[in-house]
Amino acid sequence: MLSIDQFKLAPMPEIVFGNGTIANLADYVAGLGECPLLVVGRGSLRRSGQLDEIISNLAASDLQVTVFEGVEPEPILSTVEQGRQVLRENNCDVVIAIGGGSVMDVGKAIAALAHEPGRIPEYHRGREITAEPLPIIAVPTTSGTGSEVTPVSVLTDPERSLKASIHDDRLLPRLALVDPQLTLTLPPRATADAGLDAFVQALESYTSTGANFLTDLWAMEAIQRLGSSLRQAYYHGDDLKARENMSLGSLLAGMALASARLGLVHGLAHPIGYAYDLAHGHACGMLMPYVMKYNMEVSQTKYATAARVLGISDASDDGAAAQALHDWVSELTEELGVSASLGEVGASEDDFDQIIAAAMKSGSTAHNSRPVTEADLREFLQEML
Ligand SMILES: [Fe+2]
Numbered sequence: 001m002l003s004i005d006q007f008k009l010a011p012m013p014e015i016v017f018g019n020g021t022i023a024n025l026a027d028y029v030a031g032l033g034e035c036p037l038l039v040v041g042r043g044s045l046r047r048s049g050q051l052d053e054i055i056s057n058l059a060a061s062d063l064q065v066t067v068f069e070g071v072e073p074e075p076i077l078s079t080v081e082q083g084r085q086v087l088r089e090n091n092c093d094v095v096i097a098i099g100g101g102s103v104m105d106v107g108k109a110i111a112a113l114a115h116e117p118g119r120i121p122e123y124h125r126g127r128e129i130t131a132e133p134l135p136i137i138a139v140p141t142t143s144g145t146g147s148e149v150t151p152v153s154v155l156t157d158p159e160r161s162l163k164a165s166i167h168d169d170r171l172l173p174r175l176a177l178v179d180p181q182l183t184l185t186l187p188p189r190a191t192a193d194a195g196l197d198a199f200v201q202a203l204e205s206y207t208s209t210g211a212n213f214l215t216d217l218w219a220m221e222a223i224q225r226l227g228s229s230l231r232q233a234y235y236h237g238d239d240l241k242a243r244e245n246m247s248l249g250s251l252l253a254g255m256a257l258a259s260a261r262l263g264l265v266h267g268l269a270h271p272i273g274y275a276y277d278l279a280h281g282h283a284c285g286m287l288m289p290y291v292m293k294y295n296m297e298v299s300q301t302k303y304a305t306a307a308r309v310l311g312i313s314d315a316s317d318d319g320a321a322a323q324a325l326h327d328w329v330s331e332l333t334e335e336l337g338v339s340a341s342l343g344e345v346g347a348s349e350d351d352f353d354q355i356i357a358a359a360m361k362s363g364s365t366a367h368n369s370r371p372v373t374e375a376d377l378r379e380f381l382q383e384m385l
Contacts, residue, residue: 023057037086037087039106074279105153143186144194148176151167200285202226216256222249222252264365282338307324347381347384356374
């Protein structure tokens with residue numbers, strides 16, 4: 001039985017989950033605004049015909065839709081600035097972001113900063129947001145970041161060579177609409193990268209110093225669903241059952257991390273992903289086995305529980321079960337094409353100062369189960385090289 005200490009949960013959006021729920025999007029928008037800005041990515045939604053269907057559904061409900069299309073993976077600040085410009089020119093009063101984590105992060109930033117007087121980079125540098133945000137509806141088309149339920153937007157500032165998050169309750173979506181059917185056409189590479197991010201987020205929120213009774217329940221369920229379905233979704237993208245597990249798992253991991261926060265994988269994944277041009281999930285998958293090894297002395301019991309939940313180990317000894325989870329994660333990441341070392345992605349020791357400086361400032365690093373010093377990080381990165 002889990003022990004119940006005092007706990008506090010971060011605010012959460014209203015959540016709608018289930019196959020086919022996208023068909024009711026207009027009903028949910030109607031209560032929030034009349035002129036939605038629809039934020040989408042680089043064409044997969046349009047190519048599949050889903051975007052046209054969504055737009056005509058919204059238009060049929062007398063909503064004046066403006067589309068802001070073309071959000072890139074790992075989005076930069078100027079994309080948010082452009083989107084905000086389009087929103088202002090068209091007097092949009094609600095933002096709907098339909099896409100992967102990048103699209104949702106951009107949509108959330110546009111909505112939260114819609115009426116702010118400053119330039120977008122100022123808020124990325126920490127300027128306080130004071131204006132009322134526009135309502136946001138977040139609709140994921142990948143099973144990854146859980147951005148639909150978090151008050152975080154991860155954005156890159158090319159001027160500062162920095163990928164970092166804006167973290168503010170005003171970024172929290174009003175509604176998260178999660179329809180697993182939208183993920184059926186996601187290609188294997190994107191399925192793997194997003195799925196690894198979700199799985200790592202589940203494991204990191206489970207072992208985080210911010211974890212509590214309820215986030216543990218969500219994280220454990222997420223670990224089970226994501227861990228048991230990721231391979232199937234990767235090899236058989238049209239398996240709806242696997243896609244449902246992935247969608248629900250990433251949603252639960254997002255709910256857990258919104259309160260529990262994350263750990264060292266996420267502290268390092270942003271600077272490393274930026275430095276070596278890696279997809280976020282790829283960076284997370286590469287880091288996870290090393291961070292597990294680093295955290296083993298503190299998180300062994302939880303790793304062992306996760307191993308048992310996944311059916312990887314029935315060892316009664318925590319050390320053996322935790323080690324089994326470590327080995328399983330290493331095999332999974334290798335099978336999904338994730339690099340095994342920093343050397344493989346072109347890293348050099350010369351980059352370490354910058355990576356360490358960024359990782360030490362990260363809230364994720366601060367929530368890692370085992371405390372982290374600069375010296376620890378240097379040793380850690382050398383081992384990864
Ligand atoms: Fe992540």
